[in-house]
Amino acid sequence: MANKKLVAGNWKMHGLSADLPEIAAIAAAASSYGNVDVALCLPATLIERAVRAVPGFAIGGQDVHSAEKGAHTGCTSAQMLRDAGAALTIVGHSERREAQHESDAEVKAKAEAGLAAGLGVILCIGESLDVRESGRAVEVVDAQLAASLPAETRDNLAVAYEPIWAIGTGKVPSVGDIGEMHAALRERLVAAYGEAGRGVRILYGGSVKASNAAEIFAVPDVDGALVGGASLKAADFLPIVAAAAVD
Numbered sequence: 001m002a003n004k005k006l007v008a009g010n011w012k013m014h015g016l017s018a019d020l021p022e023i024a025a026i027a028a029a030a031s032s033y034g035n036v037d038v039a040l041c042l043p044a045t046l047i048e049r050a051v052r053a054v055p056g057f058a059i060g061g062q063d064v065h066s067a068e069k070g071a072h073t074g075c076t077s078a079q080m081l082r083d084a085g086a087a088l089t090i091v092g093h094s095e096r097r098e099a100q101h102e103s104d105a106e107v108k109a110k111a112e113a114g115l116a117a118g119l120g121v122i123l124c125i126g127e128s129l130d131v132r133e134s135g136r137a138v139e140v141v142d143a144q145l146a147a148s149l150p151a152e153t154r155d156n157l158a159v160a161y162e163p164i165w166a167i168g169t170g171k172v173p174s175v176g177d178i179g180e181m182h183a184a185l186r187e188r189l190v191a192a193y194g195e196a197g198r199g200v201r202i203l204y205g206g207s208v209k210a211s212n213a214a215e216i217f218a219v220p221d222v223d224g225a226l227v228g229g230a231s232l233k234a235a236d237f238l239p240i241v242a243a244a245a246v247d
C-alpha cells in the first residue's frame with residue numbers, strides 16, 4: 001500500500017512575524033486535504049508564534065544539535081524545538097552539510113536526537129552535479145543514506161532525496177532518474193529496517209513547483225516533497241499540496 005504523502009515546506013532563512021498570515025493561509029487550506037500531511041519548517045525564531053497562530057498544523061525546525069544541552073553557542077536542541085511546539089525537524093540539508101561541514105555521522109546523531117525527543121525527522125541526502133555527471137549518483141547517495149540513517153526507525157522518520165544541482169535552480173532530474181534513485185533508497189531502507197523500511201516516506205526535493213509536482217508524485221516510491229522557494233507563498237505551495245492529494 002502506498003504511503004500517505006507528506007508535503008513539507010522549508011522556508012530556509014526566510015520569514016518574519018509579518019509572514020504569519022501567509023502561514024495561516026497555508027495551514028487553513030492544507031487542513032482540507034485529509035489524505036496528505038502538510039508541514040512548514042520555519043526559522044527557529046518563528047516557530048513558537050506560528051504554533052500559536054495555527055494550532056494543530058505541523059510546524060517544524062530546519063536543524064537540531066545532536067546533544068540535549070550544553071556549551072553549543074547558537075545551537076538549538078531537539079528538546080528546545082519540542083518545547084517551542086515543533087512537531088518535526090529537517091536534518092542534514094545539503095546547505096548545512098556544505099556550509100557547516102556536517103558529516104554523515106553528525107547527521108545520523110541529529111536524526112537520532114530528533115526522534116528521541118519525539119520529533120518527526122526529515123533526513124536529507126543528495127548528490128552534487130559532478131557526482132551526477134560521473135554516473136555515480138545512486139551509489140554515492142545510497143552510501144550517504146546508509147551512513148546517515150538512525151540505528152532504529154520510527155513512524156515519523158522520512159528521507160528527502162534532494163539533488164544539490166536541482167535546489168533553487170529550476171532544474172529537475174528526469175522522472176526516470178528520480179524513480180531509479182527512490183527505488184534504490186527504498187531497498188536501502190528495507191535492508192536497514194526490514195518491512196518497516198517500506199513505511200519510511202521518501203520525499204523528493206529540488207525545484208518542485210505546481211507545474212512539475214503531479215509528474216513527480218506519480219513516480220513509484222515518491223511519497224511527497226520537500227519544497228523550498230515554492231513553499232513561501234500559499235498561491236505557489238497549495239497547488240503542490242493539491243497535486244499530492246490526487247491518488
Ligand SMILES: O=C[C@H](O)COP(=O)(O)O
Nearest residue numbers: 010167168206207228229
Ligand atoms: O529543502 C528544500 C530544497 O532545498 C528545495 O529547494 P527549492 O524547492 O527552492 O529548489
